[in-house]
């Protein structure tokens with residue numbers, strides 16, 4: 001029995017009183033994602049939650065009647081959606097905990113079926129297969145059929161995407177770490193991965209002629225290089241630029257993942273040349289100037305679709321689109337930020353200061369140059385001075401210090417990207433994304449993002465992840481199965497200096 005905070009029942013009671021009042025027509029129920037109001041009154045508090053769940057989460061049909069059982073009424077789905085939409089954040093935690101705990105897999109039934117499978121091992125293969133199929137069916141959580149039915153009502157898929165976003169937030173914030181909540185996340189992810197498979201996605205090119213609300217969403221969803229104004233946005237969908245999004249029939253007008261591309265002569269080493277400088281040409285007159293496609297921003301817009309790998313699908317699909325538009329194009333690369341490098345470096349400097357050992361980071365000669373450049377005494381004082389300068393970005397104002405720090409920061413950044421791991425994969429999430437896709441860590445670029453954000457996040461350094469099209473499948477398998485990173489030696493020679 002789930003124990004909820006004592007006041008929950010009261011608050012829930014008040015809320016459910018409001019629901020009841022709404023249902024009697026006393027108040028107009030707000031439509032939720034276009035979901036029509038349900039018609040059955042509900043009791044308040046935990047009892048109200050149990051009442052709702054017991055009523056709308058229908059028991060799994062028996063194995064024998066599983067294909068013949070009539071689907072539950074649509075009102076069950078609507079009632080569940082409306083009830084959930086009316087809950088506060090902490091109430092949703094309680095509700096989803098109860099759903100996942102009490103309406104999941106019948107574990108007792110599974111253990112009985114597992115014993116039957118063991119007993120059947122000496123029987124005919126047909127019998128074994130039949131018992132295995134029963135076991136497989138028995139492993140279906142009771143709530144899964146409700147989720148399937150919800151996906152068929154208007155706004156249902158978007159509701160489930162947002163529901164998974166709530167579940168992911170509960171897991172990442174450690175508000176809930178139960179295995180049942182993880183199971184609920186797994187079930188939602190597998191359903192969403194089916195519904196958002198690449199064959200069901202629609203590739204849309206976004207141009208200045210696209211509907212205003214789409215352009216507005218593209219602008220607000222841009223998570224990597226924020227759009228400053230309409231002029232900036234017009235540039236990003238204008239000449240020598242491409243902007244693509246995947247959309248889905250169940251979520252019309254909602255770009256699910258957005259990719260911004262610059263069409264250039266060579267592989268770009270600087271983001272300001274892409275998002276700051278304005279083109280002098282009004283149209284793409286000289287396509288011979290276009291030899292490379294630079295992916296300079298990719299953003300998933302639906303938190304609930306994390307792990308569905310829409311970004312990977314989109315990059316691969318856009319490459320094909322560009323190859324058909326520019327048959328001679330042979331260079332496909334990202335120009336990616338390196339979020340986390342500066343904070344990682346600050347942590348290292350803090351450790352060095354504590355242990356009074358800076359020699360791991362900089363050579364004696366480099367430290368001497370830094371001490372002269374920052375006019376500091378050697379040892380902890382120099383380390384602290386360097387920490388402050390990097391934290392504020394002040395170091396970029398000193399040519400002398402910049403000259404001293406370039407080889408140091410490039411060397412440390414190469415190691416951060418290549419050597420620092422999380423569960424044997426790249427620690428940096430952007431590196432992990434592109435390496436998962438089969439890209440090669442191709443080139444580190446100094447002073448590639450001189451914006452305050454770029455200097456603060458990664459000391460202004462950016463990286464190209466190069467897509468060698470004939471090698472991405474092999475590279476992806478090597479990375480995912482063997483944790484082997486592909487990097488281009490001569491651009492990452494800094495690694496040899498580590």
Ligand SMILES: CC(C)(COP(=O)(O)OP(=O)(O)OC[C@H]1O[C@@H](n2cnc3c(N)ncnc32)[C@H](O)[C@@H]1OP(=O)(O)O)[C@@H](O)C(=O)NCCC(=O)NCCSC(=O)CC(=O)O
Pocket residue numbers: 223224257295296297298299300301305306307308309310311312313334335336337428429430432433436
């Ligand atoms: C990068 C994404 C589009 C990937 O989304 P997908 O749906 O394709 O993939 P996914 O959700 O399965 O995640 C795949 C991997 O992306 C990596 N990843 C990268 N950035 C992440 C982020 N901010 N949050 C969560 N994961 C992130 C993770 O390591 C994850 O691996 P795992 O699941 O194993 O942990 C998205 O994560 C996102 O929108 N991130 C925020 C914006 C951003 O950082 N964009 C990339 C910047 S580089 C850039 O924009 C230029 C360019 O390179 O194009």
